[in-house]
Amino acid sequence: MTHGAFDLSGLKRPTPAPAAPPAGGAAGGTPTTGAYTVPVSDEAGFQAVVEASMTAPVVMVFTSPSRMPASADYGRDVASVVEGYDGRFLAALVDADQAPALASALQVQQVPTTYVLLDGRPAMQPIPGVVSTEELQALFQQLGQQLTMQGITARHQPRHAAAEDGEEGADPRYAAAEEALVSGDIDSAVAEYQKLVDGNPADTEAARGLAMAKVLQRTQGVDAAAARAAAENADDLHAQIMAADLDLLDGRVEEAFARLVDTVARTAGDERTKAREHLISLFEAVGNDDQRVLTARRNLASALF
Known part of the structure; x- marks a missing residue:
């Protein structure tokens, strides 16, 4: 995760918000209910979710139900995925028509656009356009793993009682x-x-x-700088494997995969087998249904045959 992709320091630091949803409802059919979904249509609502991001990540989606009805549908899709994480994330759905100042502050160029806020600041580059449900699930899974590795395990409290009795927790x-x-x-x-x-x-x-x-x-305990320096030798299998692990931990998933696919293509015999098996283990770490894994599998097949 890359904190501070956009500077929000000029925004007023909000006071702690109560557990109730932020002020302002959403229009155009965007959902206004959900244990971990809140609508945002004004500055007060925005400040409330920024404060909530001090506890756990907030997935903020800018929509425009009047100008682009499909963006509201996408907002519902994001909220549906977020609800499945039982408070690990909070979905904040922003109607850009009702809150143009907020869209301007975050330099929103199109709708929908998705941000992930943590500690009051964007935790990664914004995601423009529509992303499939499968890609959203893979993204949140990876983000949750990274947060756990950093010791960030707090969860949002539900905004209201779950709609169905007997809902399972973590x-x-x-x-x-x-x-x-x-x-x-x-x-x-x-x-x-x-x-x-x-x-x-x-x-x-x-x-x-x-x-x-x-x-x-x-x-x-690995010296990352030394490991990456060693990986400049393309023929050093151990160095390529270690560098791929470091790439993965740094969030450079495609680079990790490409490094090992290239290694498979260059090697033969036991070295090729080791590189291939290690690459497959990284596929499992990311998730076999992740689009990046599916692409890398095709690249691996080309390298092998």
Whole structure:
């Protein structure tokens, strides 16, 4: 994540907001209800969600139901995905027609545009246009993993009672592994995820957590600068593998994949097998349904055949 992609320091720091939704409803069918969804149509509502981002990330979507009805549909899609994370994120849906000053402050060039706020500032580059539900899920999954690795595990409180009784909370099966990650005990996190995978090989979330924890385990104590310098030697397989791990942790997913695809293309025999197997392990860490993984798999097939 890259904090401060846009400078929000000129905005007034809000006072803590109550648990109720921010002031101002949304128009054009944009959802105004949801345990973790709030409408924003004025500065007070914006300040409230900026304050909420001091606790956990806020996914802010600018829409224009009057000028582009499809953007409101997209806002609903984002909110639906966010609701599935049980407070890990908060969806803030901004009607740019009702709040043009907010759109101007964040330099919104088109609708829809999606921001992720953390600590009152954008945590990554804005996402213009419509993103598929699958890509949104992959993005939030990766962001959640990165936050956990940084020890950021707080959740938003629900804005109101869930619409359905008996709604499930966070899965407690992963608690021990996540707590180990937060405490910096990577070896224990690997062991906990391994237990889950051994008990249920079909548990894709545990498998993904195990793969990412192993990346952390391999890179513990590594001098990143020295490792990247060593990777300038394209023929050093170990250096390419380590650099790919570091690329992944830095959020440069495509670069990590491309590095190993190129290594597979250049090598043969045992070295090619090792590079391919390591690349597949990184696919699992990111998520096999991620579009970047699907693209890299095609590139890998071309490199092999």
